Amino acid sequence: MTALLSLRGVTKRFGGLVAVNRMDFDVTEHQVLGLIGPNGSGKSTTLNLISGAFPLSAGSISLRGQPITHLQAQDIARRGIARTFQLVRLLPSMTVMENVKAGAVFGHRRHWGHEADAVAEAMLEKVGMGGRGHMTVGQLTYIDTKRVELARVLAGEPRVVLLDEWLAGLNPTELEEGITLIRSLRDEGRTVILVEHVMDAIRSLCDRCVVMAAGTKIAEGTPTEVLSDPAVIRAYLGDDDA
Numbered sequence: 317m318t319a320l321l322s323l324r325g326v327t328k329r330f331g332g333l334v335a336v337n338r339m340d341f342d343v344t345e346h347q348v349l350g351l352i353g354p355n356g357s358g359k360s361t362t363l364n365l366i367s368g369a370f371p372l373s374a375g376s377i378s379l380r381g382q383p384i385t386h387l388q389a390q391d392i393a394r395r396g397i398a399r400t401f402q403l404v405r406l407l408p409s410m411t412v413m414e415n416v417k418a419g420a421v422f423g424h425r426r427h428w429g430h431e432a433d434a435v436a437e438a439m440l441e442k443v444g445m446g447g448r449g450h451m452t453v454g455q456l457t458y459i460d461t462k463r464v465e466l467a468r469v470l471a472g473e474p475r476v477v478l479l480d481e482w483l484a485g486l487n488p489t490e491l492e493e494g495i496t497l498i499r500s501l502r503d504e505g506r507t508v509i510l511v512e513h514v515m516d517a518i519r520s521l522c523d524r525c526v527v528m529a530a531g532t533k534i535a536e537g538t539p540t541e542v543l544s545d546p547a548v549i550r551a552y553l554g555d556d557d558a
């Protein structure tokens with residue numbers, strides 16, 4: 317299958333620290349790729365490189381064979397790559413509806429006026445926040461801020477959705493709902509890259525996984541393959557415990 321998104325030799329240095337070291341991987345259409353690894357292994361930085369938040373130190377990233385390596389974050393979003401953040405980023409002075417509409421206006425497929433309203437309503441409904449568009453961000457619970465952030469991302473109709481620990485901190489019922497929601501994104505044709513520590517979610521959602529440790533890819537395969545790989549187990553447990 318042809319790659320939708322490809323990373324080749326992607327490297328990010330912060331001073332003397334190599335946070336991401338020559339990462340190579342492909343994601344195809346309709347795929348959920350799990351990007352996993354211990355804390356500090358470079359997963360969020362990899363998402364930041366894909367979404368254009370940070371410039372690459374070396375390597376290249378392409379979307380449908382077109383280089384996006386040197387594009388600004390807003391241009392990458394316009395091409396159809398959108399992300400959520402580990403620490404949810406919503407505009408606190410705006411209502412839920414206004415936040416989601418911003419996603420519709422500035423996303424991949426731009427919607428204006430009534431059309432933006434309709435898209436925002438539909439996305440709020442999709443994430444279980446229907447009818448709550450009038451609320452302010454300050455009134456929301458933690459899980460609801462996550463839902464609204466996802467609605468904002470989806471309102472831009474991205475082809476590739478980058479989820480940075482979107483399932484973290486959810487209770488078991490919310491987790492089930494979250495997993496169902498992410499699965500529905502793939503079913504409607506989107507490609508998802510999931511940075512996640514919740515292994516049940518990785519097992520039930522991901523077609524493939526890339527495992528990082530200390531900035532480097534140490535394994536790639538199905539969740540079952542990588543989670544039984546001794547190098548992966550060692551990376552999670554540490555050498556002393558393995």
Ligand SMILES: Nc1ncnc2c1ncn2[C@@H]1O[C@H](COP(=O)(O)OP(=O)(O)OP(=O)(O)O)[C@@H](O)[C@H]1O
Binds near residue numbers: 330355356359362
């Ligand atoms: N803006 C930055 N400036 C300097 N160092 C950074 C920056 N962002 C990340 N790092 C460092 O890069 C390394 C990789 O961090 P990153 O957040 O990508 O890891 P992660 O795998 O997402 O971790 P976690 O699972 O804990 O979120 C860490 O050593 C981190 O301290």
